Amino acid sequence: MTSLPADLRRHAAADCYDCAIIGGGVAGLTLAIQLAQAGRRVILFEKETYPFHRVCGEYISLENYDFLCRLGVPLAAMNLPRMTRFTLSSPSGVALHHALDIGGLGIMRYELDPLLARIARENGATILEGTRVTDVVFAQEQFTLTTAGGTTYQARTACGAWGKHANLDRTLHRPFLTAGRQDRQFVAVKYHLHDVDFPEATVEMHNFKDGYCGLSPVAGGLTNCSYISDVRNLRAHGNNIAEMEGHVLMQNPLLRPYLVAAQRQGTPPIVISQITFRERSTVDEHVLMLGDAAGTIAPLCGNGMSMGMNASFLLQGLLLDFLAGRISRMQLEQQYTRAWRGLLSRRITAGRLIHQVFGQPQLTTAGIQVLRRLPFMTDFILRLTHGQPY
Missing domain, CATH: 3.30.9.30 (D-Amino Acid Oxidase; Chain A, domain 2)
Structure with a gap:
């Protein structure tokens, strides 16, 4: 493959974010803040416009x-x-x-989410409200994200924080959507x-x-x-x-x-x-998942807001290591999966088991x-x- 001229390589690098985050709930926003505070170029896409209410225990x-x-x-x-x-x-x-x-x-999420978005912007993150991402493609060690308006963005890493379900789950052919399951x-x-x-x-x-x-x-x-x-x-x-x-x-x-x-x-x-409460993966097509996108969280397992923030804290350190060249992409994905499972999978499993009992009167x-x-x-x-x- 013919390499790009030096001036085009510099232009491509300037237009490429360090991390693109899809979803502006507490998981995505706290991740954006941490990366921005570390001096990284971050862009976050939120399909709604702040402030707005969410179904959440708050x-x-x-x-x-x-x-x-x-x-x-x-x-x-x-x-x-x-x-x-x-x-x-x-x-x-x-x-x-x-x-x-x-x-x-x-x-209330009506207050917390816009506050986090403001803090992220103050630290240098780009927050795009009212913007739906319709496609994510990984090629040549970078992601291309396409929005509903047809605009494309490039990023070295991509994170999915879009909640319990989104069209992108199907776009990425996520295993938990396997046809024929009767959950x-x-x-x-x-x-x-x-x-x-x-x-x-x-x-x-x-x-x-x-x-x-x-x-x-x-x-x-x-x-x-x-x-x-x-x-x-x-x-x-x-x-x-x-x-x-x-x-x-x-x-x-x-x-x-x-x-x-x-x-x-x-x-x-x-x-x-x-x-649904199907088990989900933490990485699909090299997109790193956190919050409900990594595993729909039953209300009984310690509340999803806290676990989404936990995942963002785990992930930001590994992303910084990858972006600094200290670990490879494979190591980033493997280490995040192990860390997520070690810290959060027990809570999700416990919540899922209790969830199966709750609602049964006897x-x-x-x-x-x-x-x-x-x-x-x-x-x-x-x-x-x-x-x-x-």
């Missing part, structure tokens, strides 16, 4: 507190609610109350409730048939109410959210008052569907009754699903 484990502060997030000055207690209930209302070992903070599918729903009598400093998780709902306080006196349900519940009630809630979720007496409040307030829910009730008698087991499960400060 609970950040305190394992991420120091990390976010290092990035420049002024958590101490934001007057965020802090959770130190945990309540779990079965569909019939049998409840467990327990202290949280590490606890967490409540923060259960779920729908996720989120409300922000106001003027509800919610216990201070508490995270609640309430089970119902084939699903469960989490509640926690966020800033401004609001309560985040997010739930995940087998899609069969929704279909059985004519794809009507209110009907499903009334006939299924409200059978739990502890959950009922919150959903009644949501319906009374007329709060419009945010809904996403076609969620199993959930029996499990809660056991945990009430053996509190050390609750401590053990909470440690399985939460990490350590870093």
Whole structure:
């Protein structure tokens, strides 16, 4: 192959980013900030325009507190609610109350995501909002990314942080999309409730048939109410959210008052569907995955926001080593896969196993009754699903 003239090589290098990140949630944005702070040329694509709401529990484990502060997030000055207690209930209302070992903070994605985007820009990252990436091609040791508008960008590395599902999953022929698999599918729903009598400093998780709902306080006196349900519940009630809630979720007496409040307030829910919990790969076609793109995270395994940030911290050091020529691309991919599995796969596996039990009324009730008698087991499960400060 004929090499490019020196002047064209310099032009190509100038137009080539060190890293392209697809997806502007907490995983992608915190990765962009870290790389930009290290002096690397970073471009991030977000299909929406900030600020916007996401279906999310909006609970950040305190394992991420120091990390976010290092990035420049002024958590101490934001007057965020802090959770130190945990309540779990079965569909019939049998409840467990327990202290949280590490606890967490409540923060709305409507506020956090644009704040992270601003910090990334201030550190030199290029953030393209309202921009959908439609194709990623790897050739001659660099990536070419094409947007819906037909513009192309080049980068030495590419990272996928696009969430639970995207068209790019099919473009990259990701193995978890193998035809013929009959996994259960779920729908996720989120409300922000106001003027509800919610216990201070508490995270609640309430089970119902084939699903469960989490509640926690966020800033401004609001309560985040997010739930995940087998899609069969929704279909059985004519794809009507209110009907499903009334006939299924409200059978739990502890959950009922919150959903009644949501319906009374007329709060419009945010809904996403076609969620599965299939095992995913951390690297596909040389694109490095993080957040839900690397493994859809059940709400029970320590919250996806924290795990997405954990993955960004793992990945940024390896990306810097690769960009500096200290490791090869193969080593980058292998070491990231090992590090991700070592730190996060146990949490995802634990969450997936508990997820299979939750939503089954008899199993959930029996499990809660056991945990009430053996509190050390609750401590053990909470440690399985939460990490350590870093």
